Amino acid sequence: MTKWGMVIDLEKCTGCQACSAACQMENNRLPGENYQDVLYYTEGRQPTPVLKWIPRPCMHCEEPSCMQVCPTKATYKTADGVVLIDWNKCIGCKYCMVACPYGVRFFTDEKPLIEPSVKQVFKGSGDLSWSPPYKGPQQDASRSIGIQPDGVVSKCNFCYHKVSKAPKGTSDLDPDDPALREFVPACVRTCAPSARYFGDLDNPNSQVSRLISDKRGVRLLDHTGNKPQVYYLAGDAAPVVPSTRSGANNGEGEKA
Amino acid sequence: MMPQTQKRGSVNAAMVAGIAGLVIGLGMVFANLISNGHAAFNTGSNGVTWGLPVVNYVFFALSATGLAMVASLAMVFGFKEFYPIAKRCIWLSLAVLVAGFTSLALELGHPFRLLWAVPLNFQEKSPLTWMGLFYTLFLIIALLKFKKINDGDWDSSTSRKLGLAAFVAELAAGATLGAAFGMMAMRPMWHDPQLPVYFLLTAGLSGAALAVLVTYLAYGSQQNMPEKVRRLMTGAMPKVFAAVLGASIIALAARIISGLWTNADGMQVWRAIVGSPWFWLETIALLGSFALLLGSTTRNSGSIQFAVSVMVLIAVFIGRYEFIIGGQLVPVMKGAWVQGLISYTPSLTEWMMTLASMSIALVGWAVGEKMLNLSAGPEEPSSAREGLLQDRGAPHAA
Numbered sequence: 001m002t003k004w005g006m007v008i009d010l011e012k013c014t015g016c017q018a019c020s021a022a023c024q025m026e027n028n029r030l031p032g033e034n035y036q037d038v039l040y041y042t043e044g045r046q047p048t049p050v051l052k053w054i055p056r057p058c059m060h061c062e063e064p065s066c067m068q069v070c071p072t073k074a075t076y077k078t079a080d081g082v083v084l085i086d087w088n089k090c091i092g093c094k095y096c097m098v099a100c101p102y103g104v105r106f107f108t109d110e111k112p113l114i115e116p117s118v119k120q121v122f123k124g125s126g127d128l129s130w131s132p133p134y135k136g137p138q139q140d141a142s143r144s145i146g147i148q149p150d151g152v153v154s155k156c157n158f159c160y161h162k163v164s165k166a167p168k169g170t171s172d173l174d175p176d177d178p179a180l181r182e183f184v185p186a187c188v189r190t191c192a193p194s195a196r197y198f199g200d201l202d203n204p205n206s207q208v209s210r211l212i213s214d215k216r217g218v219r220l221l222d223h224t225g226n227k228p229q230v231y232y233l234a235g236d237a238a239p240v241v242p243s244t245r246s247g248a249n250n251g252e253g254e255k256a
Numbered sequence: 257m258m259p260q261t262q263k264r265g266s267v268n269a270a271m272v273a274g275i276a277g278l279v280i281g282l283g284m285v286f287a288n289l290i291s292n293g294h295a296a297f298n299t300g301s302n303g304v305t306w307g308l309p310v311v312n313y314v315f316f317a318l319s320a321t322g323l324a325m326v327a328s329l330a331m332v333f334g335f336k337e338f339y340p341i342a343k344r345c346i347w348l349s350l351a352v353l354v355a356g357f358t359s360l361a362l363e364l365g366h367p368f369r370l371l372w373a374v375p376l377n378f379q380e381k382s383p384l385t386w387m388g389l390f391y392t393l394f395l396i397i398a399l400l401k402f403k404k405i406n407d408g409d410w411d412s413s414t415s416r417k418l419g420l421a422a423f424v425a426e427l428a429a430g431a432t433l434g435a436a437f438g439m440m441a442m443r444p445m446w447h448d449p450q451l452p453v454y455f456l457l458t459a460g461l462s463g464a465a466l467a468v469l470v471t472y473l474a475y476g477s478q479q480n481m482p483e484k485v486r487r488l489m490t491g492a493m494p495k496v497f498a499a500v501l502g503a504s505i506i507a508l509a510a511r512i513i514s515g516l517w518t519n520a521d522g523m524q525v526w527r528a529i530v531g532s533p534w535f536w537l538e539t540i541a542l543l544g545s546f547a548l549l550l551g552s553t554t555r556n557s558g559s560i561q562f563a564v565s566v567m568v569l570i571a572v573f574i575g576r577y578e579f580i581i582g583g584q585l586v587p588v589m590k591g592a593w594v595q596g597l598i599s600y601t602p603s604l605t606e607w608m609m610t611l612a613s614m615s616i617a618l619v620g621w622a623v624g625e626k627m628l629n630l631s632a633g634p635e636e637p638s639s640a641r642e643g644l645l646q647d648r649g650a651p652h653a654a
Contacts, residue, residue, distance in 0.1 A: 033301065039589065056589065065442065071384040072373035089373050092294075092365015095384055097305045101442035103588045106301040109294035109365065117295075150293065151365025220589075224442045 002170075003081035004158060005201035005229035006188070007208045007217060008055055012195035015040070015053035019187035019196070023057075026159060026186035028132045028147055032113030033106045035156035036187045055195075057187065058083065058104040058156035059220065059228030066096035066105065074152075081201070081229055082158045085144040090152040097153060101224045105155045108148050124150075136161075159185035163198075171206040172199035201229060266473045271622035277615030281608045285362060288605040294365065296605040304584045308577070308602035309363035312613045314433065315462070315576045316356030317391065318455060321430035322463015323349035324398065324423060329496070331401075331410075331419040337492050339410075340485045344474065344630040345467050346402050349426070351620025352466070353395060355613040362609055383436035390429035397422040410634035430459045437583065444522035445515070445583040454507050461504045462572045464497045469565040470621055474631065478558040484633070490556040497561075498549035501568065505542050508575065522586045528597055529582050534574050541571035 015038055023029060023036035036057045043050045060083045067075045067083060074089035075096055097105040108129045112118065119130040127149040138161040139146035145161045148154040166173055166183035173180050175189040188196040199208035208231070211217060217231030288296035299307040327345035330338035361367040370388075379385050401418040409415045431452035437443075438451030448454070471489060475481045478489060515526030529535050545564040548554045555561075585597045624630050 068381040069384065071379050071382045071388065073377040073379045074373070089377060090365070091367070091370045091373055093384065094305050095382070095436070097301065098584070099440060099442065101588050103302070107294070107305070107365065110300050111295045111298070221442070
């Protein structure tokens with residue numbers, strides 16, 4: 001059985017955020033609520049600070065803690081390894097958001113990042129939280145695809161409306177293959193430096209499996225036991241996330 | 257129906273204050289939620305996900321657990337001196353649980369969907385599922401138990417079994433509430449296999465404080481109390497209160513010390529917590545209360561007990577806030593949107609939910625005092641009463 005996964009090569013990633021923009025368009029995301037973000041942070045202090053970044057989609061974990069804590073089984077894992085949310089079952093308790101080690105989930109009803117609120121400008125009809133001027137044809141609440149209703153949690157769905165239609169037995173969804181291009185997640189398809197790869201982790205001959213094996217792919221926060229299906233390639237010496245510290249305990253104000 | 261010895265004035269005042277708080281609190285909450293949705297809260301996906309409404313819920317739900325524990329001292333474990341406050345504790349336990357549920361329901365995106373979605377999709381791996389089940393069971397069983405004792409049936413086999421079942425359900429509910437936080441390996445400040453024990457211990461503390469508080473609110477002072485209540489409030493009750501308070505201080509100190517010592521990511525929030533004036537208010541309230549309860553004269557003073565119960569409740573509420581909010585202040589993934597700890601201050605709507613929950617508890621208690629004779633205890637057999645009098649007249653020689 002296919003187990004979809006992603007590989008992100010940090011040595012190629014330029015932090016251009018084309019992936020975030022593509023995700024925003026594909027999934028009608030609101031400002032500040034991208035399913036796919038690039039996180040920027042500074043390491044070191046003056047005079048030698050270094051700007052770093054890390055792209056962060058949902059990790060679609062093998063053992064997703066968000067799924068296990070959901071009291072209504074609204075969060076579930078498909079047979080092909082994608083973690084989705086059934087918005088019809090979500091009660092908006094936000095336990096999944098608390099339990100996600102990667103901070104990739106969003107609750108619909110929050111203060112807008114920019115004013116005026118986009119949701120107020122393009123008011124939704126029915127139970128949909130807003131009505132964007134451009135919207136993809138797909139809307140499937142049971143698979144967290146499309147515009148999210150009020151009062152529920154959402155997150156990256158690996159563009160399941162595309163991926164789920166890929167021909168069976170496909171080992172890699174290569175955006176350069178015209179026959180497969182339509183089934184490739186928007187962030188992978190748009191990545192200008194081709195830093196993203198999407199394919200079957202269970203197939204040892206897939207490109208993603210070979211990259212993970214040959215270039216020693218690593219997963220974020222592996223100690224939590226979630227076992228992400230998103231792997232990062234970071235080169236020989238570069239740790240993926242050098243520090244998860246927030247800065248409060250980084251030694252500011254302390255003298256050596 | 258209130259006995260003559262009860263202080264009607266404080267009950268009436270509590271009722272008026274509670275109704276006023278309910279109208280103001282719920283009125284503002286509904287107005288803001290209808291106009292702004294949950295954007296009326298200062299919570300956010302990139303910040304604190306569970307805000308003050310969840311703090312309210314945990315505070316009140318665990319206080320309900322604690323009150324059930326106090327009632328169980330008499331009704332499950334046979335410490336008969338606690339009978340005079342047992343009925344009041346059970347009723348108040350129900351009232352504060354409703355207060356907690358209200359805050360939680362208003363925090364949920366779809367509270368009514370919960371009613372069918374949780375039972376129909378039972379996720380046995382989720383602590384929230386079990387917590388909801390156990391608190392619902394407690395609500396039903398405790399209501400049945402209360403009906404029994406309200407009808408004068410304290411000692412029948414059914415009544416005893418209901419009391420035991422309510423106690424077990426309440427313990428299980430409080431423990432799974434602790435597990436809901438303690439199991440979160442990705443939140444080091446919360447992650448602790450023994451957290452259910454810590455929650456039960458501190459539940460007992462807020463339960464004891466509330467039991468003392470409402471006893472004084474009901475009677476006004478020790479002079480107005482019937483003999484059995486006065487004996488309890490100058491005997492076992494303050495001693496139990498002191499013991500639970502002392503144990504809670506040790507447990508909290510252990511958490512703070514290990515939190516400050518460790519280098520583990522996520523635990524640096526403890527430095528921010530101990531740097532807050534609220535932490536020192538909590539510390540002074542807990543240690544000061546413990547010191548007052550250690551002295552035999554101060555321990556038995558009515559005004560001291562009343563003050564201590566208020567101080568402890570404030571300290572426990574601050575502690576719940578520190579725990580639940582503090583566990584979310586260090587971002588799980590460092591990002592450009594947060595430099596240092598996440599900033600969070602509850603919105604007015606969130607504070608109004610606290611007011612509404614407190615008011616529900618207050619009105620619930622006052623209704624019970626007015627209509628349900630909460631001072632009632634089991635009728636003692638005449639032979640037992642004579643034995644008790646003899647015991648008091650002629651103490652046993654050592």
